[in-house]
Amino acid sequence: MLLVGGQPAAAESPTPAPLPGVAGPLQEWIENTIPAPQLTPPPQTAPEPQHLTGDDQTALWKSVLSSPVGDPAFDAWPDDLDAMSPGQIIETRDVTAPAATLIDAPIARAQLVKFRSTSATGTPSFGTATFLVPAVAWQGPDPRPVEVDTLPINALGLRCTPGYTLAHGDPDNKGINVFLPNVAAALNKGHAILIPDHEGPLVSYAEPNVAGHMTLDAIRAVRSSAPDEFADSRFAVTGYSGGAIASYATAMLLDEYAPELAGVLVGAAAGGLVTDYGAVARIFNGRTASGILLSVSLAIAREHPEMLEYMNNLAQWVATSPLKNICGEADGPLGAVGIPLEVAASIDHPLDSEIAGHIERLTDLTDRRSGVPLYIYHGANDFWIPLEESRKMYGQQCGLGVTAQFRTVPGEHVSAMMNGAGGATDWIDARLRGEPAPNDCA
Template sequence: MVLAATTVLTVFAGPATPGPNSGSASGSSQGSDFYLPPDPLPTGAPGQILRSEPYSLALALPGQEGQVPANATRIMYLSADTHGDPAAVTGTYLEPTLAWNGPGPRPLIAVAPGTQGQGDQCAPSKGFAQLIHYNFPLDIWASYEVITAYALLARGMAVVMTDYHGLGTPAVHDYVNRAAEAHAVLDSIRAAEALTGISRPSGIFGYSQGGGAAAAAAELQGEYAPELDLRGTYAGAPPADLREVMLTSPAVNGLVPGVLGGVGPGVVGYVLNGIVANHPETAPIIDAFTNPAGKQMMAELATTCVGETVLRTMFRPMTWYTAGGRTPAQLLDSSPELTAIVDEQRIGNRKPVAPVLIAAGTNDDILPFPQARQLAVDWCARGASVQFEPTTWLPPLFPSLGIGHLLEYLPATFAAHDWLTQRLAGAPAPSNCSALP
């Protein structure tokens, strides 16, 4: 989710040129034809390349073998939505121009991006080419996952980053949807292998929304993509239990629930938009739950990046958007249908085949620590190889503003680089399951 980073970027990014693929509540324009899937979709296996094109990175230097740190290819590939039906997903493949100094062939890392937004202009594959996107008046966004990708490229690892289902393409991005995200991540590895013709040792890497997508992919890989040579998965601050996140996150519910909201109530709008798109029968339930402000919020956020979402919704309590001032807990209590859909997003009910590293901060104010720890407990109980790394030394700074979530990102990411490098080198994976009750 990384909402605090959004606030910082929004304030300090400075002026930027409006991008060609914008389409937010602040304004709109036509998107690139590249992102329009063929209709009908061709018959094929998940990961099949539908189209690809090389493009220039916004942050790169010329080198003897192309761009430094990598040559970029935008891809569209076949995947599956939450119901298992064929879907087109876009993403980026990055072939590093730096040498891989580890043992064996150059590995491939599938990066599951953190929260970008729900508008098509927020797709990470567009962010690599544009770096900073701006559309008057509030639609400003910078793709922070460039940092993640470039850190991996610096080690000589190839990178593929999905845009997820519905982000960039015309479908609605079903935010934090377990199955759709897992399919998109796993199929991005298949797509990179189809593009290059090389099957490589691979890893999965994600934080925040990306941590949840990485975790979902890790536990689904054995049944959905068993042929992949997956060596390990890093899941940082994963939203493993969507119900607990919605009901206990300070950034969603605020310091004073019902009175003063936090930085992230808008992500609930993303969730509701995705549920309605995937399950149209829930539309009357959500319509009855939201007041006019809530309906307007959902409509606007469907076309925004997370920076604009924060500016539009921060500090407003969730009850600002609901009929009769009802809370998310009351919504779930009143609707078995919605409860079943939200509970279906729970990660931890399947055993990952490859080792997993889970990182979480005890003072994470967006994605609560207990539900991330519970994921480790659940996987350990199923016999998985799990290393759970809590960050306990960060103080609770301005809870509900996302700072605790943002600060956890850097130490967790640096540790994850070393852990993943060791897995790719064939070193035995550590596990502290015995220390988790």
């Protein structure tokens, strides 16, 4: 979630006890005034989740997914995922020619990798990632290191992913292009770059379990695709805002999901990080970041379709419209009028409901211990994602014995990204050189 604009949030009141799903006058008026859309879902090869309760909900789930992009690498679900291991390569494609048109650094090759992965609920899925190898020779004594860059995709559409953008040389995805200069800088140092499409094939923006699984499986796939070059390389992951969710989740899920990568993944940097979804949702709701909250709610419902039961008729019209394919630069302006979640829900006080508590529990990784050293940074004046949230997570990880550093940098959410980038880059570079991580945990 990379945020633009907005007003400071008021101090939060204590979270009330969860409420059962009851419609209020606003929800009743919307349901009685706006008819449900007649849904004709496009053909989908994605397996249907277990939580769907009937034909109508199945049709709605299929209708809110991102539209196919016409490229089987991103659209097609293999039939034999059950028989594959997480990280196992499904296919690869050379995308050097289109990728080179977007990256201002010489590259020896760019490869699109499709691999088996795992959904948020533990079912077989697949992922895609782009692997960039620079033309610059690596001067270090050890194998060329790999920087895993979890870009803040912040999108609902498959066409918005880094993988599609680089594979098709698509200059229209400005949300990704903003970050490509950082990718070029790392390539010019001789680092290989791995860019996972961490929202997964359902484009489940901000779902941390998906993001962690996709990133870890991308690392597995790259190591197996070029064992002579990268089986012994160090990997480190870095991300900001929406990308920080993926970087953080990769560190938190490492020990339980990919324990064989311990010692391969040597560090994780995360800036502007969200860990408490409920707290941040209450800050976003009804303010100028409400468009991001609404986008995230739809995206997470793709992986957790039990949420669809609480989507009212108005929301169904919007969620099945072309808005379901928006890229990151569009969801911020959607909230300019401060649309509260109550307008999209079939129940009153949706953020205080049982379903909200259920989703908050599923997306909470704060009970995990990072499998790698951490570098956490946050804007001193970030009025959307509270500084104390990152500071609390840092303290929790210190208490669990994790080697970690925490830095407060000047600025709000956007300027803090730029102000903190140098420190994060230096920290990642040192980990990739094999230097021990400094520890500020007292």
